[in-house]
Amino acid sequence: xxxxxxxxxxxxxxxxxxxxxxxxxxxxxxxxxxxxxxxxxxxxxxxxxxxxxxxxxxxxxxxxxxxxxxxxxxxxxxxxxxxxxxxxxxxxxxxxxxxxxxxxxxxxxxxxxxxxxxxxxxxxxxxxxxxxxxxxxxxxxxxxxxxxxxx
Amino acid sequence: xxxxxxxxxxxxxxxxxxxxxxxxxxxxxxxxxxxxxxxxxxxxxxxxxxxxxxxxxxxxxxxxxxxxxxxxxx
Numbered sequence: 001x002x003x004x005x006x007x008x009x010x011x012x013x014x015x016x017x018x019x020x021x022x023x024x025x026x027x028x029x030x031x032x033x034x035x036x037x038x039x040x041x042x043x044x045x046x047x048x049x050x051x052x053x054x055x056x057x058x059x060x061x062x063x064x065x066x067x068x069x070x071x072x073x074x075x076x077x078x079x080x081x082x083x084x085x086x087x088x089x090x091x092x093x094x095x096x097x098x099x100x101x102x103x104x105x106x107x108x109x110x111x112x113x114x115x116x117x118x119x120x121x122x123x124x125x126x127x128x129x130x131x132x133x134x135x136x137x138x139x140x141x142x143x144x145x146x147x148x149x150x151x
Numbered sequence: 152x153x154x155x156x157x158x159x160x161x162x163x164x165x166x167x168x169x170x171x172x173x174x175x176x177x178x179x180x181x182x183x184x185x186x187x188x189x190x191x192x193x194x195x196x197x198x199x200x201x202x203x204x205x206x207x208x209x210x211x212x213x214x215x216x217x218x219x220x221x222x223x224x225x
Contacts, residue, residue: 150225
């Protein structure tokens with residue numbers, strides 16, 4: 001990829017949880033890129049938070065897809081602008097009902113050196129949490145739900 | 152114009168889509184507050200053509216408006 005070339009709008013959304021095996025498959029696809037020296041992967045897992053002493057059993061994710069993908073394209077372009085040495089960046093976010101313990105979010109960056117990969121993942125994760133219109137309803141054990149808010 | 156509602160806001164409104172006519176964003180904000188009970192007490196942002204807008208601006212009617220509750224991605 002090239003920082004000066006506009007990136008086309010990529011879909012980041014997947015229906016259902018992210019399979020841990022997919023993480024391994026994604027990693028294996030980079031073996032031919034021998035200019036890469038470091039991968040950094042952030043994985044978000046649905047946590048069984050307590051709501052009034054009752055455990056969260058799942059999160060139901062929905063999104064304003066068109067806006068989320070436009071924001072993601074802008075964030076991706078800014079990230080390549082800030083870290084021109086980065087080799088590639090892959091982002092996936094789940095929609096639908098994701099059970100506690102399952103993976104719902106993956107940000108995967110590869111670069112020649114570890115510092116760029118690490119910094120870009122931290123930056124992109126924070127920007128996504130703050131700027132992408134993704135909504136989550138926490139389903140609570142025994143019935144009911146609460147709307148989740150990123151802080 | 153088409154007004155898309157999401158998450159908690161859609162739940163409160165009982166629909167995820169409204170059709171409204173307003174000449175400005177502030178006028179539309181007022182109409183939404185009347186249409187969706189308790190909206191002003193709920194944290195939310197309004198996007199015009201997929202960009203969040205804080206100030207007033209004229210609307211032609213061709214815009215896509217969205218009322219967005221707090222984000223929860225990640």
